[in-house]
Amino acid sequence: MGRYLGPKCRLSRREKTDLQLKSGVRGVDSKCNLERTPGQHWSRRGRTTDYGLQLRMKQMIRRYYGVMEKPFRKYYQAADGQKGSTGDNLLKLLELRLDNLVYRMGFAATRAEARQLVSHKSILVNGSVVNVPSYQAAKDDVVEIRSKAKGQMRIKAAMDLAKQRTTVSWVNTDEKALKGTVLDLPEVAELPAEFKVNLVVELYSK
Incomplete structure (x- = not known):
């Protein structure tokens, strides 16, 4: 699967947070309506399952750093093999790219x-x-x-x-x-509060 080359706002809208994919000094909300999910007439979604939440969090973090699926999984495996919190280790590895x-x-x-x-x-x-x-x-x-x-x-x-x-x-x-x-080493506390990396750990631990 190749790197995503489509509209950057679409990805931020899908995750409902600024993925820092666009440059500029204006806040992303002035460029992209984060409350408006992609899709005709806005997508109306029902209750999200635990798996759905875990998957969305993985996608959010992966897109934030611009890492494709296979390399992201390798980062997780490397983080899991290190001492300490697997989630924190994962974010530190991504930050040190x-x-x-x-x-x-x-x-x-x-x-x-x-x-x-x-x-x-x-x-x-x-x-x-x-x-x-x-x-x-x-x-x-x-x-x-x-x-x-x-x-x-x-x-x-x-x-x-x-x-x-x-x-x-x-x-x-x-x-x-x-x-x-x-x-x-990166301080995880300084990274976006939206990053619930424990959900990614739960996803890959299944």
Whole structure:
């Protein structure tokens, strides 16, 4: 199954929350009516089953990070094999993806744009080119824009937009050098409150 290329608002409306799929300074509710579910005349849904809730939560988190089904399951399996909370481990693994860090550091307006920057070899990790969006970063890793890409207007525009986004404590960005550092492991408490990751654990534990 290929990556979704359809309307971004449709996905946020389906999950009834901002999946941060679109760039811009306006709130997503000014672009997409989150109360209006996709479908002709709005979709009218009956009572959702436990399985339905679990599935929707998996889809919400998967789409938020732009990860396809098969890789997402592998992330879950890796998280389940680690010590501690499987749900928290899953979110930390997703947050430490290189494309997500490029977005968190403000070098891209969306995670999709961040994936493109990585794929086009515009990103260095600890001084070496890394062109794999799913590359798993670690504490103290330094992520920076490659010299030949620093003049791109979209990066400057993204940095301006990032000033109006909520920042997270585990990354630090040097705006002048276009360089960022992973200061610590992600804090799950700083992630969207809508993420009921225990539902994903219940889904995959069946």
